[in-house]
Amino acid sequence: xxxxxxxxxxxxxxxxxxxxxxxxxxxxxxxxxxxxxxxxxxxxxxxxxxxxxxxxxxxxxxxxxxxxxxxxxxxxxxxxxxxxxxxxxxxxxxxxxxxxxxxxxxxxxxxxxxxxxxxxxxxxxxxxxxxxxxxxxxxxxxxxxxxxxxxxxxxxxxxxxxxxxxxxxxxxxxxxxxxxxxxxxxxxxxxxxxxxxxxxxxxxxxxxxxxxxxxxxxxxxxxxxxxxxxxxxxxxxxxxxxxxxxxxxxxxxxxxxxxx
Amino acid sequence: xxxxxxxxxxxxxxxxxxxxxxxxxxxxxxxxxxxxxxxxxxxxxxxxxxxxxxxxxxxxxxxxxxxxxxxxxxxxxxxxxxxxxxxxxxxxxxxxxxxxxxxxxxxxxxxxxxxxxxxxxxxxxxxxxxxxxxxxxxxxxxxxxxxxxxxxxxxxxxxxxxxxxxxxxxxxxxxxxxxxxxxxxxxxxxxxxxxxxxxxxxxxxxxxxxxxxxxxxxxxxxxxxxxxxxxxxxxxxxxxxxxxxxxxxxxxxxxxxxxxxxxxxxxxxxxxxxxxxxxxxxxxxxxxxxxxxxxxxxxxxxxxxxxxxxxxxxxxxxxxxxxxxxxxxxxxxxxxxxxxxxxxxxxx
Numbered sequence: 001x002x003x004x005x006x007x008x009x010x011x012x013x014x015x016x017x018x019x020x021x022x023x024x025x026x027x028x029x030x031x032x033x034x035x036x037x038x039x040x041x042x043x044x045x046x047x048x049x050x051x052x053x054x055x056x057x058x059x060x061x062x063x064x065x066x067x068x069x070x071x072x073x074x075x076x077x078x079x080x081x082x083x084x085x086x087x088x089x090x091x092x093x094x095x096x097x098x099x100x101x102x103x104x105x106x107x108x109x110x111x112x113x114x115x116x117x118x119x120x121x122x123x124x125x126x127x128x129x130x131x132x133x134x135x136x137x138x139x140x141x142x143x144x145x146x147x148x149x150x151x152x153x154x155x156x157x158x159x160x161x162x163x164x165x166x167x168x169x170x171x172x173x174x175x176x177x178x179x180x181x182x183x184x185x186x187x188x189x190x191x192x193x194x195x196x197x198x199x200x201x202x203x204x205x206x207x208x209x210x211x212x213x214x215x216x217x218x219x220x221x222x223x224x225x226x227x228x229x230x231x232x233x234x235x236x237x238x239x240x241x242x243x244x245x246x247x248x249x250x251x252x253x254x255x256x257x258x259x260x
Numbered sequence: 261x262x263x264x265x266x267x268x269x270x271x272x273x274x275x276x277x278x279x280x281x282x283x284x285x286x287x288x289x290x291x292x293x294x295x296x297x298x299x300x301x302x303x304x305x306x307x308x309x310x311x312x313x314x315x316x317x318x319x320x321x322x323x324x325x326x327x328x329x330x331x332x333x334x335x336x337x338x339x340x341x342x343x344x345x346x347x348x349x350x351x352x353x354x355x356x357x358x359x360x361x362x363x364x365x366x367x368x369x370x371x372x373x374x375x376x377x378x379x380x381x382x383x384x385x386x387x388x389x390x391x392x393x394x395x396x397x398x399x400x401x402x403x404x405x406x407x408x409x410x411x412x413x414x415x416x417x418x419x420x421x422x423x424x425x426x427x428x429x430x431x432x433x434x435x436x437x438x439x440x441x442x443x444x445x446x447x448x449x450x451x452x453x454x455x456x457x458x459x460x461x462x463x464x465x466x467x468x469x470x471x472x473x474x475x476x477x478x479x480x481x482x483x484x485x486x487x488x489x490x491x492x493x494x495x496x497x498x499x500x501x502x503x504x505x506x507x508x509x510x511x512x513x514x515x516x517x518x519x520x521x522x523x524x525x526x527x528x529x530x531x532x533x534x535x536x537x538x539x540x541x542x543x544x545x546x547x548x549x550x551x552x553x554x555x556x557x558x559x560x561x562x563x564x565x566x567x568x569x570x571x572x573x574x575x576x577x578x579x580x581x582x583x584x585x586x587x588x589x590x591x592x593x594x595x596x597x598x599x600x601x602x603x604x605x606x607x608x
Binding site for chain 1: 336
């Protein structure tokens, strides 16, 4: 008989305590009538009321939806195309391209943020929501491209050749062969892009113009000089939203995998 | 499946344009850069109704991050709300417009006792917005209701390890300086050395130097006496009836947040209209009642409720004012303070 190790149990306990317990504390506190987290003042929805009556907060929710929506859409299209062309074709230039596309993965956010800011200023582009979106697309493309590339690990290129033999055009091949086969990779790339764009603070902070605060910027400024319970309420909704998206993602990706 | 994906994308694109469309109304606008929860939004709404000027606010969490953002090229804001020491830094970097007094009909409402404390005492480039004090929060259930308290309380061992002071170079060393009868902005090495020795003695009674959690510690009785900002104590006072705020008898540090117009402001007319609106007695009074900081506006004082006038955490009396100072930027002498602070922190 093999002796059971306690290590896995310890690790599990550690994960539960350090990762999930804070989330639970946060959710519970968002319903706490007292504004101090160490005291339970009874159940209350007042922080949610406060949240939904705060115009500036709602504006930053709108900004976040816009930024994340557009940058996920654009970076998914661009990143998928980049991933396909890097994995499909092999030439010296391809290597350069793949370095280019991988660079933002390892580059610190603060470098990307500052260099984007300097770039915008030197070209006299006024900072606005658009500049945040451009910034987000820049780093999201890399993540989508690398997850799409990963799908090529055991890709059967003979399918492409067969299609070409049967007279399929480039567009047809892209739409009918690449897309369905790569769909799980594209989807998880888009998911990754969404989470990264949703909670990016540093790049957004540098590239945000007036009136273009996103949620992370807003939350950060509220921590020091605002009411923490409202942040709790907001974060609870954030968590709920993330879980719903995750649920959908699992459903869709399971179906896609079954189809293949 | 394909059709569904397409229609989903189409819907997403459409919604993006619709949402984008909403924000493109052509109207007069004003961009503010403020601390969060530092203005009564109802007043802003009324301002928009009265003038048709749409107010868009972004928030910063510290003077430093605001300064970094503006210096690195973040333009487009009209009015910013920096603390007085940051006003000086911004003015020296040439970021501020001169304030044209003739365009502010309510400027006479400003309580000149406060501007007298500041470097810009003629309001050439800043108009004071809110003032607050540093003081001591204590539990009346332990100490009883106090009429006066000395900074020396940190030197008594009755509440040893149940007291905290701020983890802030200037505030903490300043409190010791003030107790010794010196200025918060002292530049004398001898005075600072004296303050250092005093603080090292006080430190034995302190649980810790603490900036953020002391208010929660007071509510949960972990601490009994804490040096803290009036705004922080007020935030948690509704949780504990016996939590009181008092300004030590030797005097304290007063902090002033100001309204300034940036040089690059595109909506100067709107900025003046807004500042003048905030200086109206009724508006300032309503703002005080909401934010619970004191707007230095003599006309507004007359409209305040008794509760506010008697609350030492909000209303600053002449007695307190007389002994108190604002923290000035010390330039090169800041280094002296950090050295002293290091010695205090590392002392055993």
